[in-house]
Amino acid sequence: MFDTLYAQIGTAISLVVVAFAFLKGDEPERVGGGAFALALLASLLLQDDSRLSGPQWGLMIVDTAMLWVFAALAWKSRRSWPVWSGGLQALIVMSHLLTVVDLRPPMAAFYAVMNMANYGILLTLALGTFRSWRDRRTDGLE
Numbered sequence: 001m002f003d004t005l006y007a008q009i010g011t012a013i014s015l016v017v018v019a020f021a022f023l024k025g026d027e028p029e030r031v032g033g034g035a036f037a038l039a040l041l042a043s044l045l046l047q048d049d050s051r052l053s054g055p056q057w058g059l060m061i062v063d064t065a066m067l068w069v070f071a072a073l074a075w076k077s078r079r080s081w082p083v084w085s086g087g088l089q090a091l092i093v094m095s096h097l098l099t100v101v102d103l104r105p106p107m108a109a110f111y112a113v114m115n116m117a118n119y120g121i122l123l124t125l126a127l128g129t130f131r132s133w134r135d136r137r138t139d140g141l142e
Contacts, residue, residue: 010115010118010119011040013119013122014036014037014040014118014122015037017033017036017122017125017126017129018033018034018036018037018125020033020126020129020130021033021125021126021129022034024129024130024132024133025128025129025132025133026132026136027077028073028076028077028079028082028128028132029081029125029128029129029132031069031073032069032070032073032081032082032085032125032128033125033129035066035069036066036121036122036125039062039063039065039066042058042062043059043062046058046059046062047059054099055096055099055100056096056099059096060093060096060100063089063092063093063096064093064096066089066092067086067089067090067092067093070082070085070086070089071086073085073086074086079128079131079132080128081124081125081127081128081131082128084120084124085120085121085124085125088117088118088120088121088124089117089121091113091117092113092114092117092118095110095113095114098110
């Protein structure tokens, strides 16, 4: 998985954002960052690079679980970033469903949707963490 420069850069960005969420975020950001890190690790373990068509059930289960995490965070917290992350995660789950119903999207398009949506999720997590950190500094709590 880390054989290309693109994969190494993407993983480095993910780790920086997750570390930022753990260090400067509140509880929703830490839960979101931890869930993202666990999903990244599980995806690395479950991804089958030899399959060029058909659903990847392991990845679909991990992505559906992430959708539930973001839905729970959006339900329980008063932050806006879990709603955006949940919407992007729903796009990923819908991409999995396209392969299940056998609409045969090109795999390059499938992976492009997944990668771009994951970068969007990282962006929303980083912005949510920054906003939480800024609010704590404004209130004099940090």
